[in-house]
Amino acid sequence: MSSSATPAIETSQADLLPRVLPAHRISNDQEALEIAQALAAEFRVGASERDRQRRLPWDEIEKFSASGLGGITVPREFGGAQVSYRTLAEVFRVLCAADPALGQIPQNHFGILGVVAQSANAAQKARIYAAVLNGERIGNAGPERGTKNILEMKARLIETPNGYRLNGKKFYSTGALFAHWVPTKALDEQGRVVLAFVRRGALGLKIVDDWSGFGQRTTASGTVLLDNVAVPAEDVLPIYASGQLPSLQGPVSQLIQAAIDAGIADAAVTDAIAFIRTRSRPWADSGVERASDDPYIIRDIGDLKIRLHAANALLAKAGTALDQIATAVVDADASARASIAVAKAKVLTTEIALHASEKLFELAGSAATLAEHNLDRHWRNARTHTLHDPVRWKLHAIGNYVLNGIAPARHSWN
Template sequence: MSSTATIAIEENQADLLPRVLPAHRIGSDQEALDIARALAAEFRSGASERDRERRLPWAEIEKFSASGLGGISVPRAFGGAEVSYRTLAEVFRVLCSADPALGQIPQNHFGILGVVAQSADAAQKTRIYADVLAGQRIGNAGPERGTQNILEMKARLLETPNGYRLNGKKFYSTGALFAHWVPVKALDEQGRVVLVFVRRGTPGLTIVDDWSGFGQRTTASGTVLLDNLPVAVENVLPLHRQAEQAGIQGPVSQLIQAAIDAGIAEAAVDDAIHFVRTRSRPWADSGVERASDDPYVIRDIGDLKIRLHAANALLAKAAGLLDQVAAVTIDAEASARASIAVAKAKVLTTEIALHASEKLFELAGSAATLAEHNLDRHWRNARTHTLHDPVRWKLHAIGNYLLNGIAPARHSWN
């Protein structure tokens, strides 16, 4: 990509089409983990600068796609590695410990692949999976602003004398700017929810880089405009059927969200330890030579690590349950158990991400607040991303299930 094109993107002057680079074909869970760890080590070094400058990670996301990680959940029958949910969660946790904004960009890519597995027909699966394995990315255009809640939408897919046309306005469209396919949630003429796959470059599709959140700054989670956009019927998935059948698309989506928060938490804890060891001064009354010998600091670092390990353990346990459920016929009870298991993990990953990113400053001291360190990005990222799914409703879902036997509602946020 030329420097002129890069400037155009960063100044919101153009909706440029992403390149398609040759993608490696990953063959196993271990290979996926090895590649994720190698990329994380590379991405970590520039994460703070990208956040500070709000520099979109085009080169990094292209490396992610070229590595083959985008295709790891494609079923083996279609040529993919079909890695376990344990591996998928660990890939996101590892990447997000390096750069959670970059790590969040493909969250909808994998979430939509879960929708494809449940709602697409054989021809649609063949086409979409082939594109993904070739290195193409899937974005998102689901949520809208100005509606009563996250499930309500105004976007419409209508049949006209000139074929199907799509109109609407979306926001929080994480990944859309970097995507080759932009799936759009809309209502058809019968008021049913459908998912429309829109190819980048289609006339009437405009993606605006207007995300101004104080955290997750480089996710480009902004606006998607749909103006009388032509739609081929083979690119429409009947999303409304998903609510009518038991599945784990929602729990898988939430598992990824929890893994992102776990990655943020790990980065905050690691930076707290590093700063205390290398820069912090001991308190005058402590009687010790180094901040790392302060008994209260030692105690709090131990507490952070325990909370982090507990969150990661529940994350891995929830992913393991998803692997078990996915291996058999999924009924309503199995779907509910999956949702509750992931909700438990989501509670702890939310709490440790927020707690660790705030506690960092108490332990590291005033010097840690200097802008040159940019350590506030951990709290900004944690606070922004954990708002995606209110943890108070996770606690409600868990309690209502355990106390009253009521299963959580079936959608992408459960």
């Protein structure tokens, strides 16, 4: 981000908390897809300017919540639509084709709902699911900087005479600034990983809008500070008890990441075609009147569409695989198969997002690089988001599973 970008803004419990708007109750997969398409058409307008100005999408994320999309994975027994994983991926793909930064904001909302399904007790599930169906958003405070790797953490939840207290510093906290709840991973006094649900407005919670990445600029994926925050016992999930059990939590999280990249790729290809048709000039040696009649451009657009189709097809196939696996007991073998199915999709969505957003300029020509078009946002978004989990390790996981029968490590990045 340039030095002229909007300065970081700090928020605290003294600031206005996010509003809770009445939320529509979505009843099935088809309705979820129709609402996603309608919202995407609206979000597409202004997406470039939001990126250019780094204007956080408060109005848009509130419309997302009011639409009911935030509750589509809540189980039917708790009043939700419990849409298929394939539908969930398509919802993210559609929204991210319109605005991938806005579309990424709820990724942790759904990731945490997966943790709730696996680790929460009945009372916790009832309370959290009801809040989500009523339009409340869940953020995230998991990763930390300055640690050995993504899995190491220094945040601590300790028990005092006055109840539990939470201390730590988090980063890459996508969704936290917009959230009503900020679930935070920490170690308890026995060194076990727990998830503490912190209510926005809690004394000692401070969210700093210091995300300065050159892509996904309006996700506000910055810092969360926790200074002796009081956490009720009923808001603590003992995720250590189920964290290593076979599940679909990691594959579902990765499915969402792949869908975001697929959306970025779709936007890049769409904008490349539109620019070539309306603004690009043919090369002098081509002998054609329009750039869209240049045989080499035609060939490369065909190649981009095939690659995009292949990535989307594997994304849908991965979603279907998770749906099928979820109908039975998820054992170690099933969990591994789910991870591999999603890893295959993640490889292709990463490749097409990067390739399409770079190829756009080669095909559209020099005019496409002008700042007034802001087409570089596609590459910036693709390059930033695909770093979330390195695709080289997806290729390794697939090869090691096929060649040696070794299952991928079990965590949120697999």
